[in-house]
Amino acid sequence: MRIKANIEKIPGGLMVVPLLLGAVINTFAPGMLRIGGFTQELFVDGALVLIALFLLCAGAQINVKNVGVTIGKGVTLLTVKWLVGATIGLIAYMFAGPEGLFLGLAPIAIIAAMTNSNGGLYVALVGQYGKEDDRAAYSILALNDGPFLTMVALSIFGAMGFVEGLFSFTDFIAVLLPIVIGAVLGNLDEEIREFLSTGSNMLIPFFAFALGMGIDFADILAGGLGGVVLGLMTVFITGTAGYWAFKLFNWNPIVGASEGSTAGNAVATPAAIASANAAFASIESIATVQVAASVVTTAILLPIYIGFLVKRAEKKGKMQEYMQK
Numbered sequence: 001m002r003i004k005a006n007i008e009k010i011p012g013g014l015m016v017v018p019l020l021l022g023a024v025i026n027t028f029a030p031g032m033l034r035i036g037g038f039t040q041e042l043f044v045d046g047a048l049v050l051i052a053l054f055l056l057c058a059g060a061q062i063n064v065k066n067v068g069v070t071i072g073k074g075v076t077l078l079t080v081k082w083l084v085g086a087t088i089g090l091i092a093y094m095f096a097g098p099e100g101l102f103l104g105l106a107p108i109a110i111i112a113a114m115t116n117s118n119g120g121l122y123v124a125l126v127g128q129y130g131k132e133d134d135r136a137a138y139s140i141l142a143l144n145d146g147p148f149l150t151m152v153a154l155s156i157f158g159a160m161g162f163v164e165g166l167f168s169f170t171d172f173i174a175v176l177l178p179i180v181i182g183a184v185l186g187n188l189d190e191e192i193r194e195f196l197s198t199g200s201n202m203l204i205p206f207f208a209f210a211l212g213m214g215i216d217f218a219d220i221l222a223g224g225l226g227g228v229v230l231g232l233m234t235v236f237i238t239g240t241a242g243y244w245a246f247k248l249f250n251w252n253p254i255v256g257a258s259e260g261s262t263a264g265n266a267v268a269t270p271a272a273i274a275s276a277n278a279a280f281a282s283i284e285s286i287a288t289v290q291v292a293a294s295v296v297t298t299a300i301l302l303p304i305y306i307g308f309l310v311k312r313a314e315k316k317g318k319m320q321e322y323m324q325k
Helices: 003-008 013-028 037-043 047-060 064-094 107-115 119-129 132-136 138-144 148-157 169-188 190-197 199-212 218-248 253-257 264-276 278-315 319-323
Strands: none
Touching (some): 003 013, 013 199, 037 199, 047 119, 047 132, 047 169, 047 199, 064 107, 064 132, 064 138, 064 169, 107 218, 107 264, 119 132, 119 138, 119 199, 119 253, 119 278, 132 138, 138 169, 169 190, 190 199, 218 253, 218 278, 253 278, 264 278
């Protein structure tokens, strides 16, 4: 059986197929793999460990001569994602009705969903369609995890004062350290770099499946049409903005589009904001379910969108060129 070959016929298949398989199992038989031991640790709870190992392997491929490009790409991803999400959130905030909603969407849900990206999804997509400095750029992009940048946006809007303690520098170091360790090892010893180079692709389907085990299709129903629309906005607006930003800098635009998702931890952002300012308490619950629906929608839709962009690039004969940038 040519299982791997058939999966790879699907754009982003090494990521998409295991992700959807995990989501189906988690939705309809959530207890199947939650039986403890090695099984649960690998297939359910192992996503973060597997991603960390992936980042270490990716870090080993970084040449210190190119570290400036890595930082440039990471800062660009972070800035474009935040600017687009914050701007749309500001428009929604300005035109929100008396119930605090804009076209059925909570402004804080828009900002939380559109400024926060799914690092695991980004790493998986870039692991297949990008190169070493694209993968390492996640160390900068990870700064948008959690409620910090949402709070910054709201403070700029004058909706609330800046609240300290919502971002930990330690959290940033915790994400960066595996990449740094890998980079140090790879630059000290070429044999270590070659040894770890085989780890990146092999790990993708495993942590993709574990990520899928954190997705429940019921969240889309709970979030309603608004949450799905929010997911569509996140993929097609922030992802497309990242695509053109990278194209502008003559980088791989597929990598730029790969930040068009919403991270699972963004679901907690409305509650964090409401705890800091009671004015948001009335829309906390609807904002939470809308962000949750966006998480699921983007996890499914972004790989499909990336696959479309890859196919289009291949038809134009540009994909190999992109992979070198």
